[in-house]
Amino acid sequence: MAKTLDFKALLRPGILKARPYSPGKPVAEVQRELGLDSVVKLASNENPEGPLPAVLAAITRAAKDINRYPDAACYALTERLAAHLDVTPDSLIFGNGSNEVIDILIRALVSPGENVVFSEHSFIVYALATQVHFESGIAVPLGAGDRHDLPAMAAAVNDKTKLVIICNPNNPTGTYNTAAELDTFLAAVPDHVIVALDEAYYEYVTAADYPQTLALRVAHPNLVILRTFSKIHSLAGLRVGYGVGHPDLVGELHKTREPFNVNLLSQAAAIACLDNWDEVAGRRDRNRQQLDWVTAELQSLGLETVPSQTNFVLVRGSVNAGQLAADLLQKGVIVRPMHAFGLGDGAMRISIGLPAENQRCLAALKEILN
Numbered sequence: 001m002a003k004t005l006d007f008k009a010l011l012r013p014g015i016l017k018a019r020p021y022s023p024g025k026p027v028a029e030v031q032r033e034l035g036l037d038s039v040v041k042l043a044s045n046e047n048p049e050g051p052l053p054a055v056l057a058a059i060t061r062a063a064k065d066i067n068r069y070p071d072a073a074c075y076a077l078t079e080r081l082a083a084h085l086d087v088t089p090d091s092l093i094f095g096n097g098s099n100e101v102i103d104i105l106i107r108a109l110v111s112p113g114e115n116v117v118f119s120e121h122s123f124i125v126y127a128l129a130t131q132v133h134f135e136s137g138i139a140v141p142l143g144a145g146d147r148h149d150l151p152a153m154a155a156a157v158n159d160k161t162k163l164v165i166i167c168n169p170n171n172p173t174g175t176y177n178t179a180a181e182l183d184t185f186l187a188a189v190p191d192h193v194i195v196a197l198d199e200a201y202y203e204y205v206t207a208a209d210y211p212q213t214l215a216l217r218v219a220h221p222n223l224v225i226l227r228t229f230s231k232i233h234s235l236a237g238l239r240v241g242y243g244v245g246h247p248d249l250v251g252e253l254h255k256t257r258e259p260f261n262v263n264l265l266s267q268a269a270a271i272a273c274l275d276n277w278d279e280v281a282g283r284r285d286r287n288r289q290q291l292d293w294v295t296a297e298l299q300s301l302g303l304e305t306v307p308s309q310t311n312f313v314l315v316r317g318s319v320n321a322g323q324l325a326a327d328l329l330q331k332g333v334i335v336r337p338m339h340a341f342g343l344g345d346g347a348m349r350i351s352i353g354l355p356a357e358n359q360r361c362l363a364a365l366k367e368i369l370n
């Protein structure tokens with residue numbers, strides 16, 4: 001007789017209540033389930049253009065060393081990025097994706113009974129990581145235009161708040177808060193509350209009044225800026241992101257990460273991305289051109305869209321978006337229904353793909369809606 005054990009009794013209450021992260025469906029899974037030859041994935045805000053040849057060459061060169069552990073300090077990558085951003089190397093911490101840096105911040109800062117403030121409809125990992133560790137997230141409703149209500153977020157900060165996370169531009173809405181709005185917010189939040197600005201889509205932004213936050217760290221040492229190589233740099237599969245913060249804080253954060261949290265191939269690939277920074281502008285422009293096209297086409301179908309500064313667009317409104325996403329899936333187009341983001345049936349998120357992928361998505365939508 002196999003022994004039984006009540007594992008639930010062993011786990012922290014927060015873990016039992018947490019819902020697992022549900023990622024966009026992988027292409028191979030949809031092909032297998034629906035018997036489709038060709039599937040387009042517009043569900044995880046990845047860069048459809050793929051890695052640069054120089055990045056692939058760097059990975060190939062590095063591959064001969066994978067019998068060795070990677071550099072635990074990410075020395076070469078740190079020096080290279082510090083020079084690129086014009087920050088000191090001791091302001092940088094890398095993670096297995098910026099996702100890990102979010103997790104590190106929560107683990108390092110928040111004790112039981114303390115809380116983290118974020119927006120209700122924002123990147124789900126904030127709520128998930130908070131709940132798994134401490135069950136104490138304060139989710140503030142979005143304001144007008146599906147943008148963060150920064151005054152309400154500042155007002156939600158209380159004497160137990162250790163961390164505020166602002167996703168700018170926001171996933172899943174694609175909206176952004178301006179430099180002036182952020183200034184007002186930062187003036188209202190006490191210095192002992194760490195403010196993490198998640199700028200995963202930073203390189204896609206074209207709005208002139210979007211905040212340039214690295215310079216704000218002098219006046220606001222409580223700022224931590226999070227960015228990633230997963231989006232415009234096309235390294236989502238390798239997992240490398242980073243945080244920029246005050247060296248006194250970053251030095252402590254390093255203690256809480258796994259020693260070898262960024263693998264050898266990822267470090268080499270990220271350096272190659274920085275060596276080829278010139279490619280970013282073209283990637284941003286091509287995304288913007290397709291984003292504008294997709295948005296206009298969605299609107300011509302009578303769908304309501306939220307203005308986006310990212311590589312995705314949120315469809316909102318009276319349509320049954322959950323059903324639309326399911327119908328699109330049947331036609332081999334994976335988009336992201338928004339139930340996990342708390343937006344129910346009233347919204348779905350479409351990532352911007354290559355022109356042919358976007359055309360296929362729109363053609364499928366037209367067929368479904370007509």
Ligand SMILES: Cc1ncc(COP(=O)(O)O)c(C=O)c1O
Nearest residue numbers: 097098099123171200228230241
């Ligand atoms: C707002 C936001 N932050 C962080 C991440 C995580 O990115 P990474 O791949 O660097 O872990 C994502 C990924 O979708 C995101 O949308």
